[in-house]
Amino acid sequence: MEKFDVLVRGSGCVGRSLALALGARGFRVALLGKTAAPAAATEPGLASGPAAAATAGRPVQPGSDVRAYALNAQSVRLLNRLRVWDTLPEDARTAVHDMRVMGDRAGASLHFSAWDQGVGELAHIVDAAALEDQLDAALRFAPHVQRVSAPVPATLEALCEGRESVTAQTRHGVHFERHDYGHLGIAARVVASQPHHGVALQWFRSPDILGLLPFDRPEAGRSYGFVWSVPRERAQTLLAAGPSEFEAALMEATGGQVGALTLASERQAWPLQLARADRLCGPGWVLLGDAAHLVHPLAGQGLNLGLADVEALVEVIVAREAWRTLDDEKLLRRYARARLAPTWAMGELTDSLLRGFASQAPVIARLRNEGLRLVDRAGPIKKWLTARALGH
Numbered sequence: 565m566e567k568f569d570v571l572v573r574g575s576g577c578v579g580r581s582l583a584l585a586l587g588a589r590g591f592r593v594a595l596l597g598k599t600a601a602p603a604a605a606t607e608p609g610l611a612s613g614p615a616a617a618a619t620a621g622r623p624v625q626p627g628s629d630v631r632a633y634a635l636n637a638q639s640v641r642l643l644n645r646l647r648v649w650d651t652l653p654e655d656a657r658t659a660v661h662d663m664r665v666m667g668d669r670a671g672a673s674l675h676f677s678a679w680d681q682g683v684g685e686l687a688h689i690v691d692a693a694a695l696e697d698q699l700d701a702a703l704r705f706a707p708h709v710q711r712v713s714a715p716v717p718a719t720l721e722a723l724c725e726g727r728e729s730v731t732a733q734t735r736h737g738v739h740f741e742r743h744d745y746g747h748l749g750i751a752a753r754v755v756a757s758q759p760h761h762g763v764a765l766q767w768f769r770s771p772d773i774l775g776l777l778p779f780d781r782p783e784a785g786r787s788y789g790f791v792w793s794v795p796r797e798r799a800q801t802l803l804a805a806g807p808s809e810f811e812a813a814l815m816e817a818t819g820g821q822v823g824a825l826t827l828a829s830e831r832q833a834w835p836l837q838l839a840r841a842d843r844l845c846g847p848g849w850v851l852l853g854d855a856a857h858l859v860h861p862l863a864g865q866g867l868n869l870g871l872a873d874v875e876a877l878v879e880v881i882v883a884r885e886a887w888r889t890l891d892d893e894k895l896l897r898r899y900a901r902a903r904l905a906p907t908w909a910m911g912e913l914t915d916s917l918l919r920g921f922a923s924q925a926p927v928i929a930r931l932r933n934e935g936l937r938l939v940d941r942a943g944p945i946k947k948w949l950t951a952r953a954l955g956h
C-alpha cells in the first residue's frame with residue numbers, strides 16, 4: 565500500500581486547511597473524514613427548537629451549519645493563500661468595521677473601531693457552510709491530496725478530529741483538562757428591522773452573553789449571525805420555544821438596540837467548554853484545532869486558533885533540517901512550543917472574562933462595569949487587546 569507523508573484525521577475546517585496547505589507544498593496527503601457528518605455538532609439528546617420559517621431573502625438550508633465565524637486577519641491571509649477566500653460568494657463574508665461590547669449596566673461599554681486601529685476592518689464574518697464548501701472545492705483540485713475512507717500508512721498523523729476526538733486519548737494516551745461552563749451556545753441567523761452598518765455587538769448580561777455578528781445572508785445589510793451563551797436549563801427552554809417567543813427573548817436581551825429581530829434559520833446548540841490537551845505531539849503524531857484546545861466562543865477565536873495551528877505546523881515542517889523526517893518528535897515539539905503560549909493565553913482570557921461576568925455579586929458587577937469604562941478610555945490597552953484579537 566502507498567505510504568503517504570501525512571495522514572490528516574478529521575476533515576473539518578482545520579483538517580481540510582491543513583491538507584490543502586501541505587499539498588500545496590508538495591507533500592503527499594491522505595485526508596480521512598467521517599462520511600457526511602452533520603455540520604451541527606449538537607449534543608446527543610439535545611434537540612434544537614422547531615425550525616423557524618425564513619421570513620426574508622434566501623433561507624439558510626435546513627440542516628447546514630448556521631454559524632457565522634468571526635475570522636481575524638491572520639486566518640483570512642491563510643485562506644487567501646489556500647485560494648478559498650476569493651472564491652467565497654460575496655454575501656458569505658461580511659467585513660466588521662465597529663464593535664460594541666456592553667456590560668450589564670447602562671453606560672458601561674467598550675467601543676472598538678477599525679478606524680481607531682488603523683486597519684481596514686476588525687474581522688470578517690464568514691458563513692460556516694460556505695467556507696466548508698469552498699475548502700472542498702479547492703481540495704478537488706489539490707494534486708497531492710487524496711481523500712480516504714480508512715486509515716492508511718503515513719509518516720505523520722495529524723489529528724484534527726475536533727472536540728469529539730478519540731484517537732488522541734485511545735491511541736496516544738493524551739489527557740484533557742476540561743471545564744464545562746454549564747452553558748449551551750445557541751446559534752442561528754436573524755434579520756433585523758434596522759441596517760447593521762458592519763457593527764458587531766456583544767452583551768455581557770450575567771450570566772448569559774449574546775453576540776450579534778453583522779452578516780449579509782439571508783438579507784444583505786440587515787442580517788446577523790448570533791451566538792448566545794446561556795445556562796443549560798434556560799437554553800433548553802429557549803430552544804423549545806416557538807419562533808415568536810424566542811424572538812421576544814432576543815428583543816429583551818438586545819434592549820431593542822438593533823430593532824426587531826426575525827429568525828431566519830433553525831437554531832442549533834453546542835455545549836460550551838474550556839479544554840486543553842496535556843500534550844500536542846508525540847513521535848509521529850500532532851494535535852491541531854479543537855482536538856487540541858476548546859475555548860468559549862465569546863471571543864470568536866476557536867477556528868482562528870486552529871488555523872494558526874495549521875500555519876505553525878506547516879512552517880515548522882517546511883523549515884526542518886534536510887535529514888529530519890516528519891515523524892521526528894524533536895521537530896514536532898517545535899510546533900508544540902510555538903502554539904503553547906497563544907492557545908493558553910486565549911483560553912485564560914476568555915475564561916477570565918466569562919467568570920468575571922458570570923458573578924452576580926454587586927461588588928463584582930460594579931468592578932467589571934468600571935473595568936469596561938476604564939479599558940474604553942485607556943487607548944493603549946484597547947489597542948493591545950484589539951491587536952491580539954485581530955491576529956496582527
Ligand SMILES: Cc1cc2nc3c(=O)[nH]c(=O)nc-3n(C[C@H](O)[C@H](O)[C@H](O)COP(=O)(O)OP(=O)(O)OC[C@H]3O[C@@H](n4cnc5c(N)ncnc54)[C@H](O)[C@@H]3O)c2cc1C
Nearest residue numbers: 574576577578633634725726834853854864865866867868
Ligand atoms: C457556537 C459557536 C460559535 C463559534 N464561533 C466562532 C467564531 O466566530 N470564530 C472562530 O474562530 N471560531 C468559532 N467557533 C469555534 C469553531 O467552530 C471551531 O474552533 C472549529 O470549527 C474547529 O474546527 P476543527 O476542524 O478543529 O473541528 P471540527 O469542525 O469539529 O471538525 C472535526 C472533524 O473531524 C471529524 N472526526 C471526528 N473524529 C474522527 C475520527 N476518529 N476519524 C475521522 N474524522 C473524525 C468530525 O466528524 C469533524 O468532521 C465557534 C464555536 C461554536 C460552538
